[in-house]
Amino acid sequence: MIHEMFSHRLCNGFLPEIEPQATDIIICVSGNAIMVGGEPEAAEFPRGSQLPSDGTYLYLFSVDGQNVFWSQQEDRELLPGFAYKTLKEIRWELKGPAHYMYLAYTAWHLISWYRDNRFCGRCGHNTHPAAEERALVCDSCGHVIYPRLIPAVVVGIINGDEILMTKYANRDVPFYALVAGFTEIGETLEECVAREVMEETGLKVKNIRYYKSQPWGSVQDLIVGFFCDLDGDPTIHMDRSELKEAVWVQRADIQGQPDDWSLTHHMMMTFKAGKEPA
Incomplete structure (x- = not known):
């Protein structure tokens, strides 16, 4: 998953006194986009040496000891070889490296909070x-x-040797996902699992068990993954305002997403390999 960087380390300590240096990364934003350059699998963000030293910069965190700042001057003129791209565009067009994508998602989470408040x-x-x-x-x-941290769940619903896979309505996404949704006020994560499954598919579930979690900064949420078992009738009654497709898929027939960065993809592949928690 994107946040499991193994040889890389993100440190999110609060260090407001740090000033940007020539090689530090500066995240520049315009609307809902980030300034980014580079080639596929070799994304680059502006460095301190490329921007005015008298600008206003706010320290965010560090990755592998390299500090990351936010340029509080929005809509900066593009640097040569750079463009403003959304997180989705960066993910699917530049495709990495993965630790830079995690950097971008986490920076966007913090920057969105600063901008919104x-x-x-x-x-x-x-x-x-x-x-x-x-x-x-x-x-x-x-x-x-x-x-702000917004809790959400993603759910692997199991029926014997099958798992329920979905496609969202009103989204131009060709690959499958799993049932997911945000936790409501006064609701436990497990209650959220049962409610979201019922609302989107009309199915009842049991044996709800935690799997893993993942920060996903594009919407400031913390995604919590659960597996659960079908409880009763497997007939799907799909909420077409939420989903355009919901199908039971055999382990051997599961095809993952184009990259392995999301918790959703990881859960699908874990089930395919027969390694889901009992």
Whole structure:
């Protein structure tokens, strides 16, 4: 999965005093896109030496000891050989390296939080970064805002030697996924699993068991993977506002997604190999 970088290490400690150096990575944004260059499987982001030294930069984290900053000046003029691309475009057009994609997703998570909270939700005044922790503080009322994490589930529904695979409605995605959805207020993760399965497919499930989790910064969520067993009738009653296809697929017939970065793909391949938790 994209966050399992093995030989690479992301450190997300709060170090506000650090200033960008010539070789540090600078994430520049415009709308919902990030400035990126390079070739397929060799994506590149701007470096400190390529941008004005008097700009306003905010430290985000480091990868393999290399610091990553956000340029708070948005809509910068493109550097030669660079373009503004969405995370989806970077993923499918440049395709890596994987640890740079994880860098981009995690940076986008933090940058989205900073951008969305420039003003206090209580009184409407400006906010500023806290001095001692990663938080934003209202200039007027002192309200403290912490980074947002949105819990979501992805579900492998098992019926003997089959797993339920889906395609989302209103998305131009050719490959299969699994049932997934966001956790509601007052709901446990396990309750979310049962509800999402029922809402999207009309199926009842049992033996809900945790598998793995994955941060996925494009929508600021933390995805939690579960396997579960069908409880009763296997007839699918699909919610067509959510899904355009939902089918039972035999282990041997499972085809994964084009890359191995998502928890969804990993769960499908784990089931195909017969290694899902009992």
